[in-house]
Amino acid sequence: MNADTLSILFDNTDGNSLKRESVSSSIANMIVDYITAKKLKPGDQLPTEQEFMTHLGVGRNSVREAVKMLSFLGVVEIRKGIGSYITDSISSSALNPLVLSLAFEQGLSxxxxxxxxxxxxxxxxxxxxxxxxxxxxxxxxxxxxxxxxxxxxxxxxxxxxxxxxxxxxxxxxxxxxxxxxxxxxxxxxxxxxxxxxxxxxxxxxxxxxxxxxxxxxxxxxxxxxxxxxxxxxxxxxxxx
Structure with a gap:
């Protein structure tokens, strides 16, 4: 992903703005915000794990968990050896904050x-x-x-x-x-x-x-x- 795209995505966003109690959830919601704000479109490639880590000051596991959950919801497609992409067709329900918050519940409570x-x-x-x-x-x-x-x-x-x-x-x-x-x-x-x-x-x-x-x-x-x-x-x- 080029520097201009990274600047657009991470402008005014850093690790301090993420909720400490659920970093993975915050990253996932941030990606959804990018989509709804048209900063990311269907087919666009997500920043790499290292780019997320560098620009947001978060851990690798938090990034992976966020991308994995968005993949489960049908928002992100993980292409092994290539990267992660916004899916070509995104269900509106998948971008619902309620769906995201429920999806990040720990286990079956x-x-x-x-x-x-x-x-x-x-x-x-x-x-x-x-x-x-x-x-x-x-x-x-x-x-x-x-x-x-x-x-x-x-x-x-x-x-x-x-x-x-x-x-x-x-x-x-x-x-x-x-x-x-x-x-x-x-x-x-x-x-x-x-x-x-x-x-x-x-x-x-x-x-x-x-x-x-x-x-x-x-x-x-x-x-x-x-x-x-x-x-x-x-x-x-x-x-x-």
């Missing part, structure tokens, strides 16, 4: 688990009010895909975590609240690793839990849905 339970229970209650026969059929079809995939684990099928994600996306679509969906999907992304471990440990569990939730929706029973949602998410406490 009990606070995050409680938030997930709150979102699932609330969305489920809205779905009970809005779901028609087509909506319920969509949920059943998606869950049956999970069941089919479980019965054919030795074959080349869609990964279970993707199907589980699709089930919850269907719930959001039926609920029809874009604000809740944006927040919910941001939270769901953080359960990716735990979802993988859970699906390996007990692949049948998600299928059966979804059946209980669909049953409560059919009965228009919000109390039962909340109870079933709490039971279905109890497994996540193993990963907190």
């Amino acid at each position: 009990m606070d995050l688990l409680e938030l997930r339970i709150l979102i699932d229970s609330g969305v489920g209650a809205i779905v009970i009010d809005k779901a028609d026969e087509d909506g319920i059929a969509l949920l059943e079809k998606t869950n049956e895909q999970i069941g089919e995939s479980i019965r054919n684990l030795d074959q080349d099928t869609i990964p279970l975590k993707e199907l589980d994600f699709a089930f919850h996306q269907a719930m959001f679509r039926i609920a029809g609240n874009s604000l809740v969906e944006k927040i919910g999907m941001a939270v769901y992304k953080l359960f990716n690793f735990a979802m993988e471990k859970s699906m390996v440990a007990d692949p049948e569990q998600a299928y059966q839990n979804h059946k209980l939730i669909i049953e409560a929706i059919k009965e228009r029973n919000k109390a039962k849905l909340i109870e079933n949602t709490r039971k279905s998410l109890a497994v996540w406490s193993k990963f907190v």
Whole structure:
């Protein structure tokens, strides 16, 4: 990256302006600010680790963690042996400060688990009010895909975590609240690793839990849905 570009990016920015309690998070937010301010555009190369370290006075690990997290969110593409680049197509949700702050939570905390339970229970209650026969059929079809995939684990099928994600996306679509969906999907992304471990440990569990939730929706029973949602998410406490 040339000197002029570095001057534009790091003008009036130094290590003293970064939040000491979370340097990686601050670097990531700074990169996002560059993008929203048009200082960095899709396809542009990021400064090197050494350039970040020199101009901001931060450690290599902080820079790597920031770039790694932005890569996870789909903002940055890491090209081995070449450098890191702003992706050609960036989701607007990936630049949301809420997504970034949640992404930098350390591990799968009990606070995050409680938030997930709150979102699932609330969305489920809205779905009970809005779901028609087509909506319920969509949920059943998606869950049956999970069941089919479980019965054919030795074959080349869609990964279970993707199907589980699709089930919850269907719930959001039926609920029809874009604000809740944006927040919910941001939270769901953080359960990716735990979802993988859970699906390996007990692949049948998600299928059966979804059946209980669909049953409560059919009965228009919000109390039962909340109870079933709490039971279905109890497994996540193993990963907190």
